[in-house]
Amino acid sequence: MFKIGEFSVLTSISIHMLRNYDKIGLLIPKYIDESTGYRYYESDQLPIANQIVALKMMGFGLKEIVALQLEDMETDKLKNILKNKIKDKEQEVKIIKGQLEQMDNALKDLASEKECALSIVTKCIPDRKVASFRMKIKEFPDEGVLWKTLGDECKKLNVKFLDTNYSIAIQHEINFDENYIDVEVQRVVNNIYESTNKVKFYSIPSCEVASLAYQGGYSKLKDINIYIAKWIEQNGFEICGPAFNIYYISPEHKVNEEKFVTEVCFPIKKKR
Structure with missing residues (x-):
C-alpha cells in the first residue's frame, strides 16, 4: 500500500487533487485508517490514476471522467x-x-487606423410589426421625404407606434446607372393595421445580422457599408437580404449630425 504522499509522487497528482478525487468518487483510496484519517492506495490503482491524468490532458473535465466509470469501462x-x-x-x-x-x-484594421476596427458584432434582430413606406429617391438626403410621408399617413390613420426610440430604413437597391435609390422606411407598431395605397403594415421575422453602430453623420455610411461587406466575406458569412439602418439619434431629434447614432445591419448566414 502507498500513503497518499507516496501515491501523489508516483502519479504526479497533487495531494489536494487526490483528496478531491476521493470526495467526488473518481479515485477512492482502498483503505482509510479510522484512527489517523490516513488514506492508502494500492498498486492496481496506478493504471486508473494514469488514465485520469491522460484524459485530463486530452481536455476531459472531471465530471466527464467520473461519468466514464473507468474501472468498469469497456474498450x-x-x-x-x-x-x-x-x-x-x-x-x-x-x-x-x-x-x-x-x-x-x-x-490590420487598427494598424491602418480604421475607426471601425473592433466594431462589428453578429446578433439576432427580433421579429417586429412595422408601418412601412417605400419610394425611389435620387439622393440619400431625400430620405426625409419618406419619413414625412410615413408620419403624416400614420397620423391620419391614428396609428400607435411601439414605444421604441428608433426607426429603420432599408436600401433595397442603389442604381447608379438610372440614378435612383430604392428606399423603404419603417416604424415599429403595436398592431397590424389595414394597408393603404401609401403605407403598408406587415410583420418581419427575426434575422441574424452583422451589425456596426457608430456615432456621426451619414457621410460615413458608404465606407461603413463597404467595411461590413468585406468583414462578412472574411469571416465566412454571406449576405442573405437587403441591408438596413436603424436610427437611434437622427435629424428627427434636431441635434448636430455628429451626435447621430446609427446602426448598420446586414442580414447574414454561414457559408456552406
Missing part, C-alpha cells in the same frame, strides 16, 4: 467516447481558428 465504449470528443475538439479548433482570424483582421 468499445471508450473508443466511441473518444471519437465523439475528437469531433467536439475539432469544432472547438474551428471556432478558435475563426476567432484568431477575426483578431488578425482587427489588428
